[in-house]
Amino acid sequence: MDFVAYDFETANNYRFSACSLALIVVRNNQITDELYSLINPQTNFAWRNVAIHGIHEADVADSPTFDELWPHLKSFFTPDQLVIAHNAQFDNSVLKHALQHYDLPVPTFKSLDTVRTSRKLSPELINHKLDTVSQAYQIDLHHHHNALDDAHACAEILIHQVNNFGIEAIRPFIKSV
Template sequence: MPGISFTAVDFATANSDRASVCGVGLVKVRNGRVEDKAFWLIKPPPGVEHFDPLNTRFRGITAEDVCSAADWEMSVEGILHFAGEDPMVGYTGSYNANVMLKASERLHLDLPAKDFYCAQSLARDELGLSKDSMNDALAALKLPPVAHPEPGANSMACAKLVLAIARMRRLGSVAELWNAPAVTIGHKPQGRRRK
């Protein structure tokens, strides 16, 4: 839809600790079209870098894969640069916001204010699904399933899902699709007093 712009995001974690981020997928949508995409591996912050076999099996990312990857401090700068002023949309918005927040808190990094929206709740409301999986939502929209849930594929599927619902409802902005963000993280910059 003309006008709808956002950045879809999906994080992978090494274990059950939300701070243990080990990968990110990003898809930039501008005026209803996918404009850019990025995926990279991340070395989890110190203290949460162990890889649980369950997470490795599910996401396909191992400790060896991230040996020479960028750390979270460098990665969060890249994520913020990629997204710019965009609101962030994750299939599970609160989970993705929480990963970004917890990994940043672990390294004592300040974040600018970022709104995160939840594509899962949008799909649930719009499609009346009995299950909450991304592939169920994609199937209901006649979109291809995600074969392997790595962050690059998940963020692209999330972007396509939101665009399909926006077209279906003939809506052209994030504000029209959701009443409010699922969560907002970070801090708004302080305004300057006029003299």
């Protein structure tokens, strides 16, 4: 299976406030590439968000803004590309709001949420948070809420599910957004 897993962290409660992003490229069920960047959201950081991900305003001061980073990312978000996230509703919303914030066109792409696939394929779990599913599938999640580690874990979750439940179990969860 070919797909891109991604994860955002945000500076505050505003969805346009992306402060880090990771993309994991998977080809033939193998991780082949990764991209990670801090992002300068040009807005204030909420203490609650900093407590979750540990990224401070000073950490992103010299980082690109989202509109500067987008030209390097947009080829991963095409109508034929499957892009996955754990709680995709959040990450897709951050992407959409960041693009709208900078008056950039919002792309159409195929999306899959590994929270939803996990609920269906592993209903016995106490919950379907990223760390819980990772532990159940014996996937190393080094630093939860680090975008790169979270995107890696998300990719590994879908690889595990495809290998153990088959592609046909996954197909119903693919939606165009």
